[in-house]
Amino acid sequence: MKWILVFTILCCASVNQAIAQTEVPVIKFTDTNPREWADDSNQNRLTARLLSRNTEANKVLLECTDGTTVEVVLSDLSMSDRKYIARQTSKVKRAAHRLERQRRQGDEDLLVDASQRVQPSAKPKKNLGNTRRVSNLDWLRTPQKARAVAKAKDLPIIWFRVLGDIDGYM
Amino acid sequence: MRTVTFSTPQVKNAIAHHFVPLNSNIEGELLAGESTGHALNEPPGDCIRGNGRQNVQTIFMTPDEEIFHVATGFLAPQDILTEMQFATKLFNRLKAEDENRYDLVRTAHQDVLQNLGSSGPMGGINGQLTESMREMMKSAQNGQMPISGMGGMGNPFQQLSNQFMTQDQRFMVNRPLIHRSDFERDPGELVGRGKTFFSSSKSSNQGIPGR
Numbered sequence: 001m002k003w004i005l006v007f008t009i010l011c012c013a014s015v016n017q018a019i020a021q022t023e024v025p026v027i028k029f030t031d032t033n034p035r036e037w038a039d040d041s042n043q044n045r046l047t048a049r050l051l052s053r054n055t056e057a058n059k060v061l062l063e064c065t066d067g068t069t070v071e072v073v074l075s076d077l078s079m080s081d082r083k084y085i086a087r088q089t090s091k092v093k094r095a096a097h098r099l100e101r102q103r104r105q106g107d108e109d110l111l112v113d114a115s116q117r118v119q120p121s122a123k124p125k126k127n128l129g130n131t132r133r134v135s136n137l138d139w140l141r142t143p144q145k146a147r148a149v150a151k152a153k154d155l156p157i158i159w160f161r162v163l164g165d166i167d168g169y170m
Numbered sequence: 171m172r173t174v175t176f177s178t179p180q181v182k183n184a185i186a187h188h189f190v191p192l193n194s195n196i197e198g199e200l201l202a203g204e205s206t207g208h209a210l211n212e213p214p215g216d217c218i219r220g221n222g223r224q225n226v227q228t229i230f231m232t233p234d235e236e237i238f239h240v241a242t243g244f245l246a247p248q249d250i251l252t253e254m255q256f257a258t259k260l261f262n263r264l265k266a267e268d269e270n271r272y273d274l275v276r277t278a279h280q281d282v283l284q285n286l287g288s289s290g291p292m293g294g295i296n297g298q299l300t301e302s303m304r305e306m307m308k309s310a311q312n313g314q315m316p317i318s319g320m321g322g323m324g325n326p327f328q329q330l331s332n333q334f335m336t337q338d339q340r341f342m343v344n345r346p347l348i349h350r351s352d353f354e355r356d357p358g359e360l361v362g363r364g365k366t367f368f369s370s371s372k373s374s375n376q377g378i379p380g381r
Contacts, residue, residue: 084198086197147233
């Protein structure tokens with residue numbers, strides 16, 4: 001009986017350890033600044049810094065100016081706050097992606113002779129102001145601009161609503 | 171879509187000559203879907219028409235930002251050309267119409283709805299096309315560009331795609347010429363209120379958490 005009890009405790013301990021080791025989908029933000037946050041009704045406000053986002057639980061952790069932390073459900077925040085979080089998330093993901101690509105490139109470089117490497121083009125990106133160029137198409141970024149152009153040309157607008165940056169990481 | 175559809179010359183030309191292209195990033199919107207992240211140069215995954223409708227919406231508007239046609243989810247080159255033909259024709263008719271604009275949009279989409287089950291995605295509404303669009307369609311049919319994501323994928327896929335298209339058409343029947351700002355306030359009527367996840371990349375980015 002005693003052995004059964006010991007065995008059960010050991011099993012529980014290893015299961016707990018396995019749960020603790022399971023990767024939690026938390027994105028940490030290291031270089032965010034304090035800003036004002038509002039709830040969905042814009043009635044309650046709070047000055048805090050974005051610390052992390054749990055993508056599974058759809059929650060974010062904010063650090064107030066006095067050092068206390070508060071966890072907020074994403075859907076309780078205002079639209080502009082959610083957009084801010086999405087932008088910060090994209091930034092972190094882009095950085096992670098860039099690192100991963102550099103790591104892979106580094107691995108490949110070890111296998112390729114230095115003289116055979118193709119040098120990346122030094123041509124600067126064309127500044128298109130309020131547009132994004134993808135596949136040689138200049139996508140306007142604001143409805144107001146699209147409206148003005150469409151009226152001038154008497155053409156319909158094709159509006160491509162998409163998750164992520166059209167010319168970047170999606 | 172940006173990898174497959176917008177890089178197709180016929181699609182690029184059609185957009186450049188017949189439309190004003192506008193793009194919005196819907197990240198952060200409550201009803202936006204989720205996706206594994208992928209870069210512009212990564213290979214696309216297999217899609218059928220209408221895949222990931224919460225992630226991608228192609229919306230046609232008048233210069234006054236009234237929505238007169240929608241196509242949600244993934245559109246292969248031939249699909250978007252068909253949608254653009256429909257939109258161009260409807261837009262030209264709208265310009266000539268003063269009083270019954272709402273009825274015109276409603277009727278056009280009701281016709282599509284009636285035809286969906288029997289004569290293909292856009293059967294019965296092709297009508298008069300602009301000459302350049304006709305050329306684009308001809309070259310698409312001659313195999314000079316990728317064929318529709320729906321084509322050759324078998325009946326269940328076609329049925330699923332038809333369901334997506336039916337939902338798009340119903341939205342336009344119910345909300346003809348809805349203004350962009352009204353639509354943005356509640357896109358749920360078009361894309362649904364559930365959360366969808368869409369992975370469009372086969373490459374090695376699966377380790378990066380989805381949105």
